[in-house]
Amino acid sequence: MTHQRDNRQVRIPGAKDHNITDHCKKFGISSSEERKLRKLLGNDAPLHEIQANSAPRQPRFR
Template identity: 65%
Template sequence: MKDMNNRQVRVPGPREHDIAEHCRKFGIGPAEEKKLKKLLGSHAPLHEIQANQPPRQPKWR
């Protein structure tokens, strides 16, 4: 019987995200960015950043 290597390879992303880059990407203001940095430090996991960021503005149609 043949030896089959059928493993799936998962390449994990970065575990720690830069808070300044996240705020710039999602349009979070400098005051909120400063609060997040004070609370979490300059790098944090994505789920902690998202749990502590301010609520999004509604998109009106």
């Protein structure tokens, strides 16, 4: 007698897409940089893609 095994695959959800325009406004990214990101990634992209392709942020001095 053979046992039948349940062959379920676990679905790991992907990264949530973020609106690039909202992200740029929130972090003070220039409009030219925003245009570059939208051209490269579209209007929505995962956060790690936005951060990897944007220029380093300017430091905030207190």
